[in-house]
Amino acid sequence: xxxxxxxxxxxxxxxxxxxxxxxxxxxxxxxxxxxxxxxxxxxxxxxxxxxxxxxxxxxxxxxxxxxxxxxxxxxxxxxxxxxxxxxxxxxxxxxxxxxxxxxxxxxxxxxxxxxxxxxxxxxxxxxxxxxxxxxxxxxxxxxxxxxxxxxxxxxxxxxxxxxxxxxxxxxxxxxxxxxxxxxxxxxxxxxxxxxxxxxxxxxxxxxxxxxxxxxxxxxxxxxxxxxxxxxxxxxxxxxxxxxxxxxxxxxxxxxxxxxxxxxxxxxxxxxxxxxxxxxxxxxxxxxxxxxxxxxxxxxxxxxxxxxxxxxxxxxxxxxxxxxxxxxxxxxxxxxxxxxxxxxxxxxxxxxxxxxxxxxxxxxxxxxxxxxxxxxxxxxxxxxxxxxxxxxxxxxxxxxxxxxxxxxxxxxxxxxxxxx
Amino acid sequence: xxxxxxxxxxxxxxxxxxxxxxxxxxxxxxxxxxxxxxxxxxxxxxxxxxxxxxxxxxxxxxxxxxxxxxxxxxxxxxxxxxxxxxxxxxxxxxxxxxxxxxxxxxxxxxxxxxxxxxxxxxxxxxxxxxxxxxxxxxxxxxxxxxxxxxxxxxxxxxxxxxxxxxxxxxxxxxxxxxxxxxxxxxxxxxxxxxxxxxxxxxxxxxxxxxxxxxxxxxxxxxxxxxxxxxxxxxxxxxxxxxxxxxxxxxxxxxxxxxxxxxxxxxxxxxxxxxxxxxxxxxxxxxxxxxxxxxxxxxxxxxxxxxxxxxxxxxxxxxxxxxxxxxxxxxxxxxxxxxxxxxxxxxxxxxxxxxxxxxxxxxxxxxxxxxxxxxxxxxxxxxxxxxxxxxxxxxxxxxxxxxxxxxxxxxxxxxxxxxx
Numbered sequence: 058x059x060x061x062x063x064x065x066x067x068x069x070x071x072x073x074x075x076x077x078x079x080x081x082x083x084x085x086x087x088x089x090x091x092x093x094x095x096x097x098x099x100x101x102x103x104x105x106x107x108x109x110x111x112x113x114x115x116x117x118x119x120x121x122x123x124x125x126x127x128x129x130x131x132x133x134x135x136x137x138x139x140x141x142x143x144x145x146x147x148x149x150x151x152x153x154x155x156x157x158x159x160x161x162x163x164x165x166x167x168x169x170x171x172x173x174x175x176x177x178x179x180x181x182x183x184x185x186x187x188x189x190x191x192x193x194x195x196x197x198x199x200x201x202x203x204x205x206x207x208x209x210x211x212x213x214x215x216x217x218x219x220x221x222x223x224x225x226x227x228x229x230x231x232x233x234x235x236x237x238x239x240x241x242x243x244x245x246x247x248x249x250x251x252x253x254x255x256x257x258x259x260x261x262x263x264x265x266x267x268x269x270x271x272x273x274x275x276x277x278x279x280x281x282x283x284x285x286x287x288x289x290x291x292x293x294x295x296x297x298x299x300x301x302x303x304x305x306x307x308x309x310x311x312x313x314x315x316x317x318x319x320x321x322x323x324x325x326x327x328x329x330x331x332x333x334x335x336x337x338x339x340x341x342x343x344x345x346x347x348x349x350x351x352x353x354x355x356x357x358x359x360x361x362x363x364x365x366x367x368x369x370x371x372x373x374x375x376x377x378x379x380x381x382x383x384x385x386x387x388x389x390x391x392x393x394x395x396x397x398x399x400x401x402x403x404x405x406x407x408x409x410x411x412x413x414x415x416x417x418x419x420x421x422x423x424x425x426x427x428x429x430x431x432x433x434x435x436x437x438x439x440x441x442x443x444x445x446x447x448x449x450x451x452x453x454x455x456x457x458x459x460x461x462x463x464x465x466x467x468x469x470x471x472x473x474x475x476x
Numbered sequence: 477x478x479x480x481x482x483x484x485x486x487x488x489x490x491x492x493x494x495x496x497x498x499x500x501x502x503x504x505x506x507x508x509x510x511x512x513x514x515x516x517x518x519x520x521x522x523x524x525x526x527x528x529x530x531x532x533x534x535x536x537x538x539x540x541x542x543x544x545x546x547x548x549x550x551x552x553x554x555x556x557x558x559x560x561x562x563x564x565x566x567x568x569x570x571x572x573x574x575x576x577x578x579x580x581x582x583x584x585x586x587x588x589x590x591x592x593x594x595x596x597x598x599x600x601x602x603x604x605x606x607x608x609x610x611x612x613x614x615x616x617x618x619x620x621x622x623x624x625x626x627x628x629x630x631x632x633x634x635x636x637x638x639x640x641x642x643x644x645x646x647x648x649x650x651x652x653x654x655x656x657x658x659x660x661x662x663x664x665x666x667x668x669x670x671x672x673x674x675x676x677x678x679x680x681x682x683x684x685x686x687x688x689x690x691x692x693x694x695x696x697x698x699x700x701x702x703x704x705x706x707x708x709x710x711x712x713x714x715x716x717x718x719x720x721x722x723x724x725x726x727x728x729x730x731x732x733x734x735x736x737x738x739x740x741x742x743x744x745x746x747x748x749x750x751x752x753x754x755x756x757x758x759x760x761x762x763x764x765x766x767x768x769x770x771x772x773x774x775x776x777x778x779x780x781x782x783x784x785x786x787x788x789x790x791x792x793x794x795x796x797x798x799x800x801x802x803x804x805x806x807x808x809x810x811x812x813x814x815x816x817x818x819x820x821x822x823x824x825x826x827x828x829x830x831x832x833x834x835x836x837x838x839x840x841x842x843x844x845x846x847x848x849x850x851x852x853x854x855x856x857x858x859x860x861x862x863x864x865x866x867x868x869x870x871x872x873x874x875x876x877x878x879x880x881x882x883x884x885x886x887x888x889x890x891x892x893x894x895x
Binding site: 162280297430436473 | 581585589693718722727730839851868872883885
């Protein structure tokens with residue numbers, strides 16, 4: 058195990074310094090490094106599980122909910138799954154060194170725009186130790202150093218995982234300071250990380266809407282906002298019943314606690330009588346509580362009244378809001394008002410309506426006739442997912458490894474001056 | 477002239493609303509709109525010059541420097557030049573609607589990543605009325621609405637230009653609320669603009685290092701940092717004298733007040749005796765005051781002592797700092813310490829040194845054997861320049877129209893659900 062510097066600022070300076078050598082590693086060196094990290098995690102599984110047991114015990118004593126305890130828990134099988142995910146990242150193509158543009162200017166200066174590592178990536182996240190390994194491996198694969206700030210409930214697990222990873226770096230001849238934690242400084246660690254402009258190049262918060270809001274508001278380091286999804290599906294007049302029912306049920310039920318799950322279904326009035334009863338029945342038989350407006354409640358039994366708050370809520374549960382709208386215009390207005398610009402889908406066989414929806418809706422991913430659950434780095438074919446950006450700057454939608462790089466212009470001349 | 481809403485927040489809401497219709501304009505509609513704006517500016521030249529005269533009179537009364545008065549001044553010729561620049565922007569290719577990626581996923585869902593307008597672009601800048609027209613026309617060409625906050629010294633000129641542009645929008649059937657100013661709210665206008673997260677999608681400050689620092693520190697809207705350039709040229713052991721001399725003189729003298737002008741020259745010790753005397757003589761005969769370290773001062777007459785502060789200074793004048801370094805490592809360390817990551821160049825015939833410099837220097841533009849003055853949207857072939865980004869998120873180096881767009885993923889399916 059390597060020595061850890063005394064202050065948060067010192068650690069970030071060391072990360073910045075380490076980022077230079079990590080940024081120059083070749084594709085093969087980075088892939089080998091990740092494979093060695095995976096082996097190191099496998100070999101240290103018992104220690105990691107023991108450290109995790111300390112967190113779990115503290116969590117139980119502090120009354121941590123069963124759900125959060127489950128997200129925190131690492132058994133040997135989960136540790137090996139973590140290592141296996143690192144090997145998957147090792148297998149991804151190197152996002153660094155891609156030539157994105159090329160041209161000759163000024164009578165012979167060869168200009169290239171190439172992808173380069175950011176330098177230092179910061180992340181603030183909640184008590185899920187898998188995120189520690191996930192972000193560190195993605196950052197390293199793209200040639201970056203990383204400064205991590207996980208939830209305090211996972212502090213022992215994170216410390217154990219970081220010690221293993223730093224040890225592997227040192228053993229492989231890579232500067233171990235490329236992986237840093239500020240967990241042990243509590244809130245001050247997070248605060249210093251958010252204010253480390255110039256040392257940390259980009260900050261990726263992962264977790265609850267509140268965590269992300271705080272980071273966006275307080276950070277002077279550029280942030281990539283991820284996450285919150287008040288996701289809508291519009292059932293157009295022409296929506297086939299089977300597509301409508303299957304997609305709505307899939308989008309709500311398959312994994313209700315994730316950001317790409319649907320929260321609100323908007324049904325066009327002239328299709329409501331045809332679609333609402335069977336769609337609601339299918340949802341209810343899958344265990345979903347439907348919160349509906351007065352018009353919807355007249356069409357199917359067992360719908361609870363929707364409140365104004367429901368339209369703006371990311372339920373994260375088997376709850377779904379349902380509203381009848383007069384036409385596509387009203388659906389678009391509703392989405393503009395309540396959308397978090399994550400994913401929106403329309404079910405329709407009317408091409409004009411589909412294309413209008415795709416053009417006018419302002420969201421990271423806009424769909425026609427597909428489940429919102431497809432908004433996912435894995436489903437998009439990225440091989441790994443850093444998060445889902447809901448902002449418009451730099452990255453939007455599922456982020457893969459290329460989103461963990463910046464660019465640099467290289468100019469190679471032979472004495473040219475500007476006239 | 478169109479009515480202007482009462483509060484800054486109302487104006488930003490109107491801009492957000494207008495951004496939807498502007499974002500749906502076709503390439504031809506946007507180009508025609510800009511040509512109509514250019515005609516409108518030409519036709520209103522006398523009014524614009526009269527408004528500018530008010531600003532100039534107030535400036536003289538307030539003791540505005542001759543240089544700033546010159547940047548503020550609009551005569552008829554300059555107004556026509558402004559209009560002509562708008563026509564150039566009209567001629568640029570539409571950056572919206574480009575398909576950046578395309579694939580089929582999930583057994584038949586067609587996925588496309590397309591470029592879309594940001595929505596609302598904010599800009600805070602100093603008393604240069606040309607920036608008002610420049611930013612508005614670039615923003616509109618990329619399908620965006622714009623909220624402008626120019627320097628108070630140019631308030632009458634900006635108001636006249638904005639009235640002309642809004643009038644043309646209305647006459648062309650485009651929502652005039654797509655162009656907004658918050659000039660008349662003084663510092664409060666700037667403050668509201670910086671905090672308008674959710675209404676303004678990106679903020680581009682243009683002006684002094686201090687202005688940019690303030691915007692970066694205070695803004696909750698995502699910022700694209702532009703500008704400050706403490707730019708270095710390294711003269712390697714193998715640097716040919718003619719390249720070294722011509723490039724250093726060009727980079728300093730051609731336009732000393734801009735961000736891509738060189739500020740510091742670093743000479744490798746084993747080339748110092750050969751290069752310093754003639755390079756310094758050439759600089760001095762072009763009117764440059766050279767600030768050198770003790771070693772440099774021993775090699776050529778008339779060099780004033782450099783202070784520690786000089787190394788970190790963007791002179792913006794005919795001043796240049798000169799330092800002798802032991803080797804390329806020391807040059808790279810100096811650059812790491814003082815660079816603003818704008819543009820750095822090395823003069824060398826040693827390919828290994830050139831490639832090491834290109835790989836290791838962390839800056840928006842890294843050059844071998846070319847003048848740093850080439851870092852410019854026009855020189856890079858972009859047709860127009862929004863600014864030069866010195867940050868790593870979203871845009872780096874000269875920004876053209878494509879950097880004023882975001883992306884959106886479109887998914888077209890036929891009932892697919894996630895399994």
